[in-house]
Amino acid sequence: MFDPKAEAMSLDERAALQRHRVWGLVDRLLAAGGVQGRRLRDAGVGRGADVTLAGLRDLPFTTKQDLWDHYPFGMLAVPRDQVAAVHGSSGTRGRPTLVAYTRADLDLWAAMCARSLSCAGASPGSVVHNAYGYGLFTGGIGIHQGAVALGATVVPMSGGMTDRQVRMLADLRPDILTCTPAYALRLGEAVAEAGVEPVSLKAGLFGAEPWSEELRTAIEDVLPIKAMDVYGLSEVIGPGVATECLEQDGLHVNEDHFIVEAVDPATGVPVEDGAPGELVFTTPTKQALPLLRYRTGDIASLTRGECACGRTLARMSKIIGRADDMIVVRGVNVYPSEVERVLLGSGLVRPHYQLVVDRRSPTARLLVACEALSGDPEAALVHALYETLGLTAEVAVLPEGTVPRVEVGKAVRVVTWEDGDPPLPGLA
Numbered sequence: 001m002f003d004p005k006a007e008a009m010s011l012d013e014r015a016a017l018q019r020h021r022v023w024g025l026v027d028r029l030l031a032a033g034g035v036q037g038r039r040l041r042d043a044g045v046g047r048g049a050d051v052t053l054a055g056l057r058d059l060p061f062t063t064k065q066d067l068w069d070h071y072p073f074g075m076l077a078v079p080r081d082q083v084a085a086v087h088g089s090s091g092t093r094g095r096p097t098l099v100a101y102t103r104a105d106l107d108l109w110a111a112m113c114a115r116s117l118s119c120a121g122a123s124p125g126s127v128v129h130n131a132y133g134y135g136l137f138t139g140g141i142g143i144h145q146g147a148v149a150l151g152a153t154v155v156p157m158s159g160g161m162t163d164r165q166v167r168m169l170a171d172l173r174p175d176i177l178t179c180t181p182a183y184a185l186r187l188g189e190a191v192a193e194a195g196v197e198p199v200s201l202k203a204g205l206f207g208a209e210p211w212s213e214e215l216r217t218a219i220e221d222v223l224p225i226k227a228m229d230v231y232g233l234s235e236v237i238g239p240g241v242a243t244e245c246l247e248q249d250g251l252h253v254n255e256d257h258f259i260v261e262a263v264d265p266a267t268g269v270p271v272e273d274g275a276p277g278e279l280v281f282t283t284p285t286k287q288a289l290p291l292l293r294y295r296t297g298d299i300a301s302l303t304r305g306e307c308a309c310g311r312t313l314a315r316m317s318k319i320i321g322r323a324d325d326m327i328v329v330r331g332v333n334v335y336p337s338e339v340e341r342v343l344l345g346s347g348l349v350r351p352h353y354q355l356v357v358d359r360r361s362p363t364a365r366l367l368v369a370c371e372a373l374s375g376d377p378e379a380a381l382v383h384a385l386y387e388t389l390g391l392t393a394e395v396a397v398l399p400e401g402t403v404p405r406v407e408v409g410k411a412v413r414v415v416t417w418e419d420g421d422p423p424l425p426g427l428a
Contacts, residue, residue: 113146188222
């Protein structure tokens, strides 16, 4: 439920709350004596009261490399016997990132996910069809415990078994769907193929991968819902860090627990509000693994000011991309989500695509694999990509159903072709 005391505070009230919570965080990090505490001492900080919100930008960053270097429990700020659960990343880049939670952390996480569901229109009595994966990945369990905390009924489907998902959508009549945006598209296709009309659905809460406004339109075209974005990462807490409301005008950051900055990815210097930058979070109320100025690698912009929904929380844009996901082709830097906007905005292709970076020769080339709605849109898309992004790319129009659909996990938008057979049939 909308909590005006937390979500609609005046800026002065919220700043006072954040300041006191940051003081407590700094004192705990100094007492824990780990890498973050040592860096604070090296920066001349001897106690929490030495830190101001304005001076937060001058304190050292924490990075994913720190978590890897002190894997698995080297950055704990509580005794090991206080750890109630462990979650983490999927390790899709070769190394998992483990994050510990105390019981209080789990309660906080549930409250934040309940807040996210409420932000998207869920209420006590809602039925939440949860098709995020369960396990170390935080998506499924995070939304599950949030639905329980909200007083909703949760259907713990996890990912995959799409035919069964369609049956449950028809039989249990949920009003809220939660999953990745790519899987929402797959479910939309599947319900149409099955002749099911999931008229009970009202809203969807989709995250775990960057997605564009054009993909929102595509989802809302195949499902009778308002599609909203939810943001989180295991290092910060999981889903529930920020969520779009029904206004669909930016994601409200839960600033009472997650203090957000946006910095230049190259220099680490804060950027102006409204300008894209790398998101940096400080987690003043987490216990087991509190983080000071954690660099997420996610690129987005921040805006301030009251939303039409009444919330006064800072809002972040949709994620543009990750600092390490940028594709460089012939001197042009581009994020996959930027290509998605051009493809889906053209109205010429289905909302399924994959970018293939062909590195079999000294000069890399980019192939954009997609499926046409009708005709041959190749020339029009090549022109649109160049005019919009300055990107020279080749467009491969493949037969319907050739581009992989997501059944479990996150969509794989970029693949590399270095030798051997093409990663998709029909490429040359």
